[in-house]
Structures are given as structure tokens and as C-alpha cells.
Amino acid sequence: MIQHLNQPLTPEDLPRIAEAEHAADSAYEHTIHVCMAAGCLSQHSDQVKQGLEQQIKERGLTHCRVKGVGCMGLCSAGPLVSVRPQETLYQAVKREDAPAIIESVSSGAPATHLVCSTDRPFFTHQTKIVLANSGEIDPERLEDAIAVGGYQQLAYVLNELTSTQVIDQITRSGLRGRGGAGYPTGLKWGTVAKASGPHKFVICNADEGDPGAFMDRSVLESDPHRVLEGMAIAAYAVGANEGYIYIRAEYPLAIQRLKTAIRQAERVQLLGNSILGTSFNFHIHLRLGAGAFVCGEETALIASIEGKRGQPRPRPPFPAASGLWGAPTLINNVETYANIAPIIGNGPEWFANIGTKRSKGTKVFALAGKIANTGLIEVPMGTPLRTIIHEIGGGIPGGQRFKAAQTGGPSGGCIPAEYLDTPVDYESLTALGSIMGSGGLIVMDEQSCMVDVARFFMEFCMSESCGKCVPCRVGTAEMYELLSRIVQGRASMGDMELLQELCETVKYTSLCGLGQAAPNPVLSTMKYFRDEYLAHITEHRCPAGQCQFEAVAQEVQL
Amino acid sequence: MTKSASVLTADEKRRRMIVATMRKNGYTPDALIETLHTVQSAYGYLDAPSLRFVAQELHVPLSKVYGVATFYHAFTLKPEGKHRCILCLGTACYIKGSQGLLRAVSKAYHIAPGETTEDGEISLLTARCLGSCSLAPAAIMDEDVVGNLTPERTLAVLEGWKQS
Numbered sequence: 144m145i146q147h148l149n150q151p152l153t154p155e156d157l158p159r160i161a162e163a164e165h166a167a168d169s170a171y172e173h174t175i176h177v178c179m180a181a182g183c184l185s186q187h188s189d190q191v192k193q194g195l196e197q198q199i200k201e202r203g204l205t206h207c208r209v210k211g212v213g214c215m216g217l218c219s220a221g222p223l224v225s226v227r228p229q230e231t232l233y234q235a236v237k238r239e240d241a242p243a244i245i246e247s248v249s250s251g252a253p254a255t256h257l258v259c260s261t262d263r264p265f266f267t268h269q270t271k272i273v274l275a276n277s278g279e280i281d282p283e284r285l286e287d288a289i290a291v292g293g294y295q296q297l298a299y300v301l302n303e304l305t306s307t308q309v310i311d312q313i314t315r316s317g318l319r320g321r322g323g324a325g326y327p328t329g330l331k332w333g334t335v336a337k338a339s340g341p342h343k344f345v346i347c348n349a350d351e352g353d354p355g356a357f358m359d360r361s362v363l364e365s366d367p368h369r370v371l372e373g374m375a376i377a378a379y380a381v382g383a384n385e386g387y388i389y390i391r392a393e394y395p396l397a398i399q400r401l402k403t404a405i406r407q408a409e410r411v412q413l414l415g416n417s418i419l420g421t422s423f424n425f426h427i428h429l430r431l432g433a434g435a436f437v438c439g440e441e442t443a444l445i446a447s448i449e450g451k452r453g454q455p456r457p458r459p460p461f462p463a464a465s466g467l468w469g470a471p472t473l474i475n476n477v478e479t480y481a482n483i484a485p486i487i488g489n490g491p492e493w494f495a496n497i498g499t500k501r502s503k504g505t506k507v508f509a510l511a512g513k514i515a516n517t518g519l520i521e522v523p524m525g526t527p528l529r530t531i532i533h534e535i536g537g538g539i540p541g542g543q544r545f546k547a548a549q550t551g552g553p554s555g556g557c558i559p560a561e562y563l564d565t566p567v568d569y570e571s572l573t574a575l576g577s578i579m580g581s582g583g584l585i586v587m588d589e590q591s592c593m594v595d596v597a598r599f600f601m602e603f604c605m606s607e608s609c610g611k612c613v614p615c616r617v618g619t620a621e622m623y624e625l626l627s628r629i630v631q632g633r634a635s636m637g638d639m640e641l642l643q644e645l646c647e648t649v650k651y652t653s654l655c656g657l658g659q660a661a662p663n664p665v666l667s668t669m670k671y672f673r674d675e676y677l678a679h680i681t682e683h684r685c686p687a688g689q690c691q692f693e694a695v696a697q698e699v700q701l
Numbered sequence: 702m703t704k705s706a707s708v709l710t711a712d713e714k715r716r717r718m719i720v721a722t723m724r725k726n727g728y729t730p731d732a733l734i735e736t737l738h739t740v741q742s743a744y745g746y747l748d749a750p751s752l753r754f755v756a757q758e759l760h761v762p763l764s765k766v767y768g769v770a771t772f773y774h775a776f777t778l779k780p781e782g783k784h785r786c787i788l789c790l791g792t793a794c795y796i797k798g799s800q801g802l803l804r805a806v807s808k809a810y811h812i813a814p815g816e817t818t819e820d821g822e823i824s825l826l827t828a829r830c831l832g833s834c835s836l837a838p839a840a841i842m843d844e845d846v847v848g849n850l851t852p853e854r855t856l857a858v859l860e861g862w863k864q865s
Contacts, residue, residue, distance in 0.1 A: 185836065450735075
């Protein structure tokens with residue numbers, strides 16, 4: 144295969160490579176997929192892979208092979224191994240289990256003590272668009288991506304569609320930005336396309352700063368070519384020739400895989416100059432973040448790419464008119480770009496048929512916290528929270544009761560049990576005082592003190608505030624102090640009113656999204672868990688039993 | 702005449718890495734953050750001579766370089782200890798008790814986050830989220846991600862470093 148992939152490809156080469164890959168695949172009776180994404184790798188799935196390869200070599204087997212793949216979703220049961228074509232899934236596999244798995248492949252009887260049932264809601268209730276190739280292909284091989292249709296939509300777009308037609312398809316699909324705010328993607332593309340300027344830029348926001356969110360990391364680790372293809376299609380549509388991926392330095396594996404993918408694509412002119420034999424040029428550069436949450440905000444992100452402190456600036460002008468180095472700039476999130484190729488491939492109507500009236504398609508969520516199945520899931524928009532938490536997530540472990548679900552990270556809110564039947568879409572979550580956010584979904588049980596949760600997020604916003612505007616810089620610090628007083632039993636009812644007032648001020652007067660959304664965790668917990676706040680203030684009691692008043696009181700005296 | 706790699710001092714080698722990054726980015730001011738990443742990975746922290754060197758080479762005022770170096774959490778101006786314990790303070794880890802781990806380590810070694818023990822053995826750091834939420838509460842011990850920690854297990858790892 145390799146000889147094909149050292150020279151420039153033409154659109155006709157893509158199906159040929161795919162066919163050759165499928166032929167090579169069918170030479171093996173079995174392919175054993177081993178998850179090589181960060182979750183399983185940190186539990187030594189690389190050793191499992193080595194163990195399996197060694198067994199195959201030692202036994203001289205020629206009918207089966209091992210393939211490192213991306214995330215299979217159920218991270219809490221890692222390391223995961225899946226035997227194809229039977230789709231037998233094994234969980235918590237260790238290197239020592241390699242002989243048993245290889246024997247089971249030869250004998251046809253599954254190694255029952257390791258089997259993870261795939262016949263349960265976690266697997267059956269999902270709809271995979273963004274994660275379709277995740278766990279299926281080797282993210283470090285371009286041939287694998289091409290075998291599942293990678294870059295074919297780019298070839299189609301470059302040869303068959305005008306930029307206006309591409310934008311029209313994206314608009315009709317109803318796709319909205321997956322970074323949190325849900326701005327219509329087609330509208331954004333149209334604005335950048337209409338903006339005038341000799342240079343335009345396309346940026347991929349991979350600065351996934353919300354704690355508890357790891358969707359973008361998994362997508363980049365599992366299917367990087369999909370994101371590159373989406374960016375290239377976007378660049379063609381808006382008329383850009385250069386793109387940047389701004390990624391957190393905390394994701395070394397995703398960075399390494401992106402670098403590999405970009406190099407592979409450049410080598411065969413799927414990126415770079417004269418892409419697929421056309422006159423379209425598009426270069427992608429990687430930029431590493433340096434640990435600042437505010438850089439997820441688009442104007443701060445642009446400042447950071449320019450090598451400056453990541454501080455936002457007032458909008459307008461929006462980046463679509465004046466962004467990177469003053470040029471019209473398109474910024475979308477990783478997941479948004481990952482949706483592009485399937486929309487072009489299956490048509491906008493197909494995509495618009497999934498989801499709700501105003502929120503189309505699917506959403507990837509990272510399930511974490513007090514939930515049985517932690518991991519990565521993808522569900523159609525409009526799926527009720529109850530289905531996500533109690534069916535797909537498997538409910539709360541340890542016999543505890545569900546208390547709240549937190550979405551949207553430090554910019555989101557806590558949703559209590561009485562709203563569990565809310566369909567998850569942009570509007571419904573906003574109406575509840577939370578936001579869709581990038582897709583982190585943290586589940587809390589009765590042991591979590593909601594006031595302390597609010598304080599936890601406020602501490603985050605306080606230390607991540609860039610310091611440029613007063614409401615956010617001073618407001619978050621003051622709100623943190625008030626919340627600290629409450630959890631330490633030092634607050635009065637007046638403090639509660641002051642906190643409420645301060646939330647409103649910060650919300651309406653801050654410069655950027657970080658400050659404007661910082662009060663959300665406080666406002667939503669004050670609304671739904673007011674009795675907990677009151678218990679702390681008037682009775683010096685923490686209903687969840689988390690806050691230690693006496694110890695703190697002593698510290699204060701000292 | 703250039704010296705062969707074998708006679709370069711460690712410091713010269715590091716300098717070369719930094720120069721390579723700047724050259725790759727065309728010595729433009731926007732290469733600042735990329736260059737600081739290289740300095741930090743070469744030296745383990747951002748030392749004052751390197752900051753001055755980078756400022757001069759990229760034609761960025763030293764005050765701006767210092768501003769960027771202190772703005773981003775990933776950069777540190779202090780050398781780190783022999784071992785690094787990075788506790789994750791993300792939401793999932795918080796829900797599962799990361800505060801307890803932090804208290805335990807702080808108390809046992811008398812260090813706050815960002816500090817190093819007096820003997821230079823252990824640096825205690827915190828992270829916003831490691832993205833290993835399925836292993837919560839998690840930490841990075843030197844290079845390894847370790848999950849499902851308890852205060853006892855965390856201290857045991859650190860104690861192991863002390864004895865090695």
C-alpha cells in the first residue's frame with residue numbers, strides 16, 4: 144500500500160486505495176482492535192497490544208492481526224479489545240490475558256471471563272456520526288481513513304461544488320457550532336465567505352478547557368483526518384488558504400496524532416498545494432495552548448495564536464470580519480468540523496432529519512462523575528437527560544441517588560432531578576439556566592454539596608479570569624469569597640442577596656463569555672438548591688455532609 | 702566552523718533547540734509561545750537568561766515576554782523538583798474527592814500547589830483537567846497517569862520516590 148501514498152493523489156485514487164485496503168482486510172479472518180486512545184493507554188493498552196502481537200507471532204498465525212484503534216467509548220471498562228468480525232468486546236484486558244484472547248479467536252468460543260456485553264443501552268442507544276470511525280480505524284494510518292471514505296467528500300466538493308453550494312448545504316443541514324454557543328455554522332461560513340480581504344484564515348478550536356470534557360481530545364486521537372478534511376472543506380467554502388489548529392498542550396497524544404495526520408496528508412497533497420490535482424491550496428499549522436481557559440474564547444484564542452497574552456477584545460468586529468492578523472477568520476470547534484464530511488456525503492436533509500426542530504444532528508458527551516459508565520457517547524439532539532444518565536450511563540453506582548447533572552463546565556449550570564426528562568438541545572438547556580457547552584456531563588449524587596460545587600467553579604473562573612475587565616476580575620473574586628463564607632458557615636442572609644446581585648452584574652457587564660457565564664453555576668444552584676444555601680447560612684449545617692464547619696471555625700480563629 | 706554535536710555543552714544543545722524553534726517560525730513575534738514551550742521542555746522551566754535571549758531574538762520587549770510567561774499556567778519560572786506529582790482538580794476528580802488528595806499531600810510534605818519540597822525531591826502541581834475523567838480522581842506521577850487514587854495510595858507513591 145505504501146507506494147501509493149508517497150505521491151500526489153487524484154480523486155480517482157481514493158476509491159482505489161479504499162478497495163485495496165478492503166482486499167487486504169479480507170485476507171485476514173479476524174482483526175483484533177485494541178483501543179489506543181488516552182483513557183485506555185493510561186491503563187497500559189499498549190502492552191496489551193504488544194502481548195497480542197507476540198502471541199500471534201509465536202503461534203505463527205496468519206489468519207488474524209492486531210490493529211490499534213481510537214476510543215471505543217466505554218472508558219471506565221478499559222483497556223478495551225474488540226475482536227472482529229464477531230464484535231466480541233473484552234474489558235479490563237491485561238497483557239496476561241493475551242493468550243486467552245488469541246485462543247478464543249482460534250477456537251471461536253469467547254473468553255467469557257473478559258467479555259463486556261454490547262447488548263446494553265450504552266451501546267444500543269447511541270447514534271454515531273462524529274464517532275463513526277472512532278474505534279474502527281487506526282488513527283495513525285492515512286490508508287485506514289481513506290478506506291472508510293476519508294477525503295472523498297473533499298474531492299467531491301473541490302470538483303463538483305462551488306463555494307456557495309457548499310455553504311448552502313451546511314446551512315440547510317441546520318448544523319450549529321458544537322463549541323457551546325450553538326451559532327449556526329452555515330451562517331458563520333457565509334459571513335466569512337462574503338468578507339473581503341487578500342487573506343483569510345480557518346481556525347480549529349481544540350482548546351478544550353472545560354474540566355470534565357474530553358470529547359475533542361478523543362475525536363482528534365481517534366479520527367484526526369476527519370477533522371482535517373472538514374477544515375479543508377471549510378477553507379474552500381470561505382476562500383481561505385491557511386488554517387490553524389489551536390490545541391491544548393495538555394493533550395500530547397492528540398498533538399502527536401494530528402502532526403502525523405497532517406504530515407501524511409501533505410505528503411500526498413490532500414493538504415498543501417494543488418490539493419487532489421486542483422488549484423486549491425490549503426496549509427494547516429498547529430499551535431499549542433499554554434494552559435489558559437480563556438483561550439477557548441475566540442478573540443482570546445486569536446491573540447494567543449499571534450503569540451500574545453490570551454486576552455479577549457470587545458466584539459464587533461467579529462473574527463469573521465477582522466480576526467487573525469486582522470484578516471477575516473472562521474473559527475469552529477473540533478466536533479463541528481468532524482460533522483462536515485458526513486453532511487456533504489449523506490446530504491443536508493439526512494442530517495436535518497436527526498435531532499429536534501432547532502438543534503440538528505447528534506452531540507458527543509463525555510460522561511463522568513458519579514455514574515456507572517463513564518466514557519464517551521454520541522446521541523441525537525433531543526435525547527432526554529434521563530435516557531443519557533440512567534440508561535446509557537447505567538445510573539448512579541453505590542446505591543446513591545441522583546442529585547444533579549452539570550453541563551457546560553464552569554459556564555454551565557446544575558440541572559436537578561425534577562428536570563431529568565428535559566430533552567438535551569441548545570434551547571432547553573439554556574432555559575434551565577445551563578448551557579449545552581462543549582459536551583462535558585458530570586453527574587453528582589447526594590454526597591455532593593451544591594454550594595461547594597458552585598464555589599469550586601467560581602474558584603476556577605476566578606483563577607482563569609484574564610484580568611482585563613473589572614466585572615470578571617473583581618466580581619469572580621468577590622463571589623468566591625461570598626461562597627467561601629457560606630460553605631464555612633460565616634455568611635449572613637445579606638451575603639446571599641449580595642451574591643445574587645453580583646451574579647447579575649457580572650453576567651451583564653463582563654467583556655467575554657468567560658465572565659458572562661461565570662455566574663451560571665451559582666445562579667442555577669441558588670435556584671434549584673436554595674434550601675442547601677439556607678441550611679449553610681441559618682443552621683450551619685451541610686445537608687450533603689461535605690462542609691466541615693468546626694474545623695474551619697478553628698482555622699478562622701487562629 | 703561549527704562544533705560537532707559531541708563537544709557541545711548541555712547548555713549549547715538546549716540553546717540550539719530554542720534557536721531551531723525560532724527559525725522554524727521565521728523569527729516572527731508570534732512564535733513567542735511556541736518558543737517558550739521549547740525553552741520549558743529544554744530547561745524544565747523558563748530561566749531568566751533564556752527569556753532575555755528569546756526577547757532579543759524575536760524583537761519582542763522583555764516586558765511582553767514576561768507578561769506571556771506569567772499569563773499562561775503551563776509556564777513556570779521556578780525549577781521543578783526531581784519528581785512531579787500533578788493532581789487533577791477537574792470537575793470529575795473534584796466530585797470523587799481530589800481535594801482530599803491535595804490536603805493529604807500538602808500536609809505530609811508541607812508544600813502548597815506550585816511548590817517544591819526543600820530537598821528538591823518532589824514538586825506538587827495541579828492540573829485543570831487531565832481528560833482522564835474515567836479514572837477520577839487521577840494524577841500524573843512523573844510521566845504516568847495514575848487513576849482511582851485515595852489519599853493513602855497517593856502518599857504511598859510519593860513515599861516510594863523518597864526512598865528511591
